[in-house]
Amino acid sequence: MSETSNNNLGTRSVTLFATCMVDQISPSVGESTVEVLEHLGLDVKFLDEQTCCGQPAFNSGFRSESEPVAQRFLELFEKVDGPIIVPSGSCAAMVRNFYADLFRHDKGLVERARTLSERLYEFTEFIHRFFGSDAITGICDDRVTYHKCCHLLREVGIDEQPIEMLSNIEGLKMVQMNRSDVCCGFGGAFSVKMPDISSAILDEKLDNIEATKANRVVAGDIGCIFQIQGGLRRRGSTTRVLHLAEILSESIRNAKTGKVTE
Amino acid sequence: MKPLTINFRSKAAQTIGDEQVQNSLEHVYTGFYRGRLNAAADTHNWEELRTKGKAIKDHTIAHLDHYLEMFSEKVEENGGNVFFADNADEARQYITELATDRDIETVIKSKSMVSEEMALAENMNESGFETIETDLGEYIIQLAGETPYHLIAPAVHKSRKDVAELLDKDFADGDRVPDATELTMLARKQLRDVFARADMSVTGVNFAVAESGSIVLVTNEGNGRMSTSVPRVHVAVMGMEKIIPSIQDLSTMLRILIRSATGQRISTYVTMVNGPKTPDEEEGPEEFHVVIMNNGRHKLLKDPFLRESLNCIRCGACLNACPVYRKVGGHAYGWVYPGPIGAIVTPVITGLKDANNLPAASSLCGACHEACPVKINIPRMLLELRHKTAEGSSDPNERTSKFAERAIWKAWRTGMMGRGRFDWGARLAYLLMRPFSINGWIKKAPPPISGWTLSRDFPLIAGESLKSRLNRRRKKDI
Numbered sequence: 054m055s056e057t058s059n060n061n062l063g064t065r066s067v068t069l070f071a072t073c074m075v076d077q078i079s080p081s082v083g084e085s086t087v088e089v090l091e092h093l094g095l096d097v098k099f100l101d102e103q104t105c106c107g108q109p110a111f112n113s114g115f116r117s118e119s120e121p122v123a124q125r126f127l128e129l130f131e132k133v134d135g136p137i138i139v140p141s142g143s144c145a146a147m148v149r150n151f152y153a154d155l156f157r158h159d160k161g162l163v164e165r166a167r168t169l170s171e172r173l174y175e176f177t178e179f180i181h182r183f184f185g186s187d188a189i190t191g192i193c194d195d196r197v198t199y200h201k202c203c204h205l206l207r208e209v210g211i212d213e214q215p216i217e218m219l220s221n222i223e224g225l226k227m228v229q230m231n232r233s234d235v236c237c238g239f240g241g242a243f244s245v246k247m248p249d250i251s252s253a254i255l256d257e258k259l260d261n262i263e264a265t266k267a268n269r270v271v272a273g274d275i276g277c278i279f280q281i282q283g284g285l286r287r288r289g290s291t292t293r294v295l296h297l298a299e300i301l302s303e304s305i306r307n308a309k310t311g312k313v314t315e
Numbered sequence: 316m317k318p319l320t321i322n323f324r325s326k327a328a329q330t331i332g333d334e335q336v337q338n339s340l341e342h343v344y345t346g347f348y349r350g351r352l353n354a355a356a357d358t359h360n361w362e363e364l365r366t367k368g369k370a371i372k373d374h375t376i377a378h379l380d381h382y383l384e385m386f387s388e389k390v391e392e393n394g395g396n397v398f399f400a401d402n403a404d405e406a407r408q409y410i411t412e413l414a415t416d417r418d419i420e421t422v423i424k425s426k427s428m429v430s431e432e433m434a435l436a437e438n439m440n441e442s443g444f445e446t447i448e449t450d451l452g453e454y455i456i457q458l459a460g461e462t463p464y465h466l467i468a469p470a471v472h473k474s475r476k477d478v479a480e481l482l483d484k485d486f487a488d489g490d491r492v493p494d495a496t497e498l499t500m501l502a503r504k505q506l507r508d509v510f511a512r513a514d515m516s517v518t519g520v521n522f523a524v525a526e527s528g529s530i531v532l533v534t535n536e537g538n539g540r541m542s543t544s545v546p547r548v549h550v551a552v553m554g555m556e557k558i559i560p561s562i563q564d565l566s567t568m569l570r571i572l573i574r575s576a577t578g579q580r581i582s583t584y585v586t587m588v589n590g591p592k593t594p595d596e597e598e599g600p601e602e603f604h605v606v607i608m609n610n611g612r613h614k615l616l617k618d619p620f621l622r623e624s625l626n627c628i629r630c631g632a633c634l635n636a637c638p639v640y641r642k643v644g645g646h647a648y649g650w651v652y653p654g655p656i657g658a659i660v661t662p663v664i665t666g667l668k669d670a671n672n673l674p675a676a677s678s679l680c681g682a683c684h685e686a687c688p689v690k691i692n693i694p695r696m697l698l699e700l701r702h703k704t705a706e707g708s709s710d711p712n713e714r715t716s717k718f719a720e721r722a723i724w725k726a727w728r729t730g731m732m733g734r735g736r737f738d739w740g741a742r743l744a745y746l747l748m749r750p751f752s753i754n755g756w757i758k759k760a761p762p763p764i765s766g767w768t769l770s771r772d773f774p775l776i777a778g779e780s781l782k783s784r785l786n787r788r789r790k791k792d793i
Contacts, residue, residue: 071781073731077741078774080781087785099785104737110724112679112698114705114716118728125732154695203680232344236638240678247324247676248766253331253642254678255770283771286756 062183067136068098070126070173072144073105074275082275085302086140086176092305093184097138102129108147111155113242123147123155127165130173137173140298142205143274145175150208175209176298177218177273186217191304194224198267200258200281201234202274215273215297222304228265232257239280255284263290270294316403316434316462320649320661320670327643327676336472340641343471348635350578351686358574368571368689371564372626379616382525382558383607389528393590395603399555406608407433410517410550413604414444417548419515425534425542426450427519428629429552431463431651432610435517447509449538451502455481464645465653466631467576472644506538516542516600520553521628522568523605526561530605532586533573540586549600551588555607556625568628571688575630611664620699624659626689633683633693639676648673655683655693662700667713674700723763738780745776 067090071083087097107123110116126148130137139145149170156162180188197219205211212234219225238244238254245251258281262270270285270292272278282294295303319326330336355361375382387397400406410433414422422444424436436457439446448457452469456462458481463469470478479486479493482501493501518539522531530551532539543549559568573582592599615621634640634654645653649670650661658677662670674697683693699707705716705724730740751757756772759765767773 073737076781077737078776080777080779080784083781084784084788099782101782101786102734103782104731104734107731110727112701113720113724114698114701114703114707115721115724116702117706118724122728122731151698154698203678203682207681207685236678236680236682238638238678240680243675243678245764245766247327247672248769249328249331250639250642250676251678252770254638257638279774280771283756283767283773286772287770 062136064135065094066096066098066134067138067179068100068130068133070103070106070130070137070139070144071099072139072141072275074279075140076103079275079278079296082140082296082298085296085298086138088302089176089180089189089298089305090138092302093180093188098133100129100133106144106147107155108144108151109241111147111151116155120155123152124162127152127162127169130169131165135172136179137169138176138179139173140176140296141274142175142202142209142211143276145173145178146204146208148173175205175211175273177205177211177215178209180218181211181214186214187221189218189301189305190221190223190308191301192223192307193300193304195269195300196226196228196265196267197269197271197300198228198230198262198265199233200230200237200262200270200272200277202272202277203236205273206234211273215271218297218301219271222300223308225304228267230261230265230267232261237277237280239276241276244276244280251280252284255280259284259288259290262292263288268292269300271297271300273297316431316651318650318661318665318669320665320673322649323643323647323670323672323676326647326649330644330647331642335474336644337642339472339474340644343465343468343635343641347468347577347631348686351575351632351635352578354574354578354580357580358570361574364567364571365688365690367567368628369626371559371567372628372689373623375558375560376556376616376622376625379555379558382560383555386523386525386528386558387605387607389525390590390603390605391528393528393603394593395528395590395605397605397607400606400608400610402610403433403608406552406606406610407435407438409606410435410552411439411442411444413548413550414439414442414515417515417602419444419548421509421513422446422515422517423449423509423513423538423542423546424453425516425518425532425539426453426469427517427552428463428466428651429519429554429608430517432608433552435552444515447506447513449506449510449536449542450534451499451536451538454502454506458482462646462651465634466629468631472646510538510541510545513542513546515548515550516546517550517552518542520551520557520605521572522565523553523558523607524560524562524565525558527589529562529587529589531565531569532584532588533569533576533582534586535577535579535583537584540584543586543588544599547600548602548604549588549591550604550606552606552608555609555612556627572628572630575632575686575688614663615660618663621659621663621696623691624656624663624693624696626691627656627660628689629656630688632686632688633691636682636686638678638680638682643676655697656691659693659696659700667700667703667708668715671700671704671713671715674698674704719763734782738782741776741780745778748775749778
């Protein structure tokens with residue numbers, strides 16, 4: 054199933070693009086990402102100047118506001134060599150797939166975005182590709198269900214890989230939810246602009262999650278995590294929603310200390 | 316058909332609250348969506364067929380004039396007539412005048428979304444021609460006085476009881492609800508006489524083959540074949556994008572259309588019509604007319620970023636895949652074409668000003684793009700239309716974004732253009748939000764995020780950014 058457990062990357066140094074939401078709202082996801090990458094023997098650089106890739110304004114149609122932010126991202130990350138790791142399918146998709154549209158009036162920028170994209174990886178994609186799905190082992194005693202975030206699934210192409218990775222965690226019980234590949238209804242500004250539609254879609258997702266009786270939901274994008282966690286909390290559920298990096302880092306830690314969660 | 320796109324939000328809310336319709340909409344997923352997945356899995360060269368289908372449509376749309384001319388010449392060679400209608404009014408007028416001229420009394424219609432653009436059945440009835448829909452779903456919708464809910468399943472939102480009430484005047488509350496077969500037999504009985512007395516038919520066109528001048532109909536009920544063979548005048552109506560170059564191409568297109576629409580390998584009927592009956596034939600219509608309609612499609616054609624929408628073969632797969640369509644239903648979209656493809660076509664054809672909620676009503680999940688048999692990148696086009704609405708259109712009628720929204724995005728940009736401001740902005744938001752939070756979550760937020768907290772808790776900004784946390788960690792390490 055997995056390619057190899059050995060690092061076939063050719064470098065030990067990688068750079069983290071945390072994304073604006075992880076940086077300011079959920080830094081623990083960023084810390085977990087760093088911990089997992091360090092566990093794999095990598096040095097993780099963090100560029101202090103980073104902010105956002107420009108996606109929110111682009112998705113809302115305000116390309117003139119998005120473009121300078123995207124260009125700033127590009128210039129900043131062009132300064133470092135080696136792989137850039139993003140713990141978000143959506144932000145990775147923005148740079149790799151949507152910058153071509155955003156910059157289309159300027160061939161030079163399109164080309165620069167394409168070049169940068171060649172060494173920009175979503176977190177799961179990066180581990181799967183260069184270390185293999187069985188590279189990370191650990192211990193955790195949770196009942197977990199996995200939600201396939203849309204951009205990670207359809208724009209980046211990460212489908213069952215996270216489930217394969219979680220299958221190497223000792224004690225972890227994986228339960229599949231129905232329609233795990235159906236959207237949670239987040240969609241950025243859509244969730245605020247059309248809250249009734251966004252919530253109706255979320256309700257179906259929450260029903261499917263609750264039917265699994267999982268105490269943890271794992272997902273790959275912070276927006277979807279907020280949407281699902283916010284909805285579960287409103288229902289009075291104690292189920293926690295974690296980024297894949299969070300459950301991996303926790304399981305690694307548990308294995309090191311011989312402890313199991315909580 | 317008069318666009319009602321401006322009512323999108325209220326119609327959507329109404330459907331979300333309608334338990335019966337929500338239950339009916341489940342079939343869209345469990346029936347059609349899963350059916351397509353299974354059919355695709357059973358087809359070893361499925362992705363190859365999709366790639367081929369896309370290439371055929373890309374090529375045809377790029378040479379549309381050429382193939383329309385070829386098709387039109389062939390139809391005339393085969394003894395048929397072609398009328399190019401610039402808009403729905405012209406198309407309807409041509410058909411009505413033809414009916415008047417040929418002393419027509421009864422018109423039977425088989426399924427056609429293009430005829431919905433003309434509100435043809437309604438108008439013909441008003442003009443004194445008895446005009447009856449013969450597709451079962453369309454017949455139900457006509458009896459209900461509604462418009463189609465779905466591209467291939469017009470009455471998908473109706474329960475069996477709704478249908479029983481429409482088909483059987485004597486049906487009363489508390490009666491046993493007939494099963495689907497019984498209901499179909501009821502409709503069949505009612506329609507049989509109509510077929511027998513009809514002297515004109517109007518059908519749609521699934522594909523128009525340029526090299527042979529044939530039109531192709533894909534149906535499951537047999538009404539299409541009755542319509543193309545019984546009445547003495549047959550009128551086929553099509554949007555100008557329905558053309559494909561050759562019979563060879565038809566083989567590819569039929570395979571992807573039918574599997575994507577219903578999950579069948581082949582529909583019960585595939586009807587090809589090459590023209591009116593020839594002197595040595597005993598049966599078939601005496602006259603065959605093809606109405607090729609533009610009705611705003613040139614606007615899609617001339618926009619390089621929206622042109623791909625003309626590749627659509629109206630299979631409905633994007634509707635079935637769409638989480639938004641499955642909640643808001645077909646009528647919310649306010650015109651003929653619902654769902655993701657409708658959210659592109661409708662604003663361009665009927666006007667973006669009133670329809671600006673359609674491209675906005677998407678989480679950009681990409682399920683439509685994934686499902687499309689000809690790989691139309693629908694999310695990309697939704698983003699194009701959002702851009703026009705926000706700031707991109709040169710037409711002030713289309714550029715409908717509000718001052719507050721523009722101001723928010725300007726402020727957002729300012730905040731993102733420097734790390735200092737980014738941290739400062741986050742700090743400010745944190746301090747403002749913190750008093751309203753419990754354990755890091757907010758139950759009720761003010762605008763512009765008040766919509767979120769109607770149904771979800773909102774996360775509090777972190778008191779310390781990742782940058783700061785990592786820097787502290789590094790100092791500790793040293």
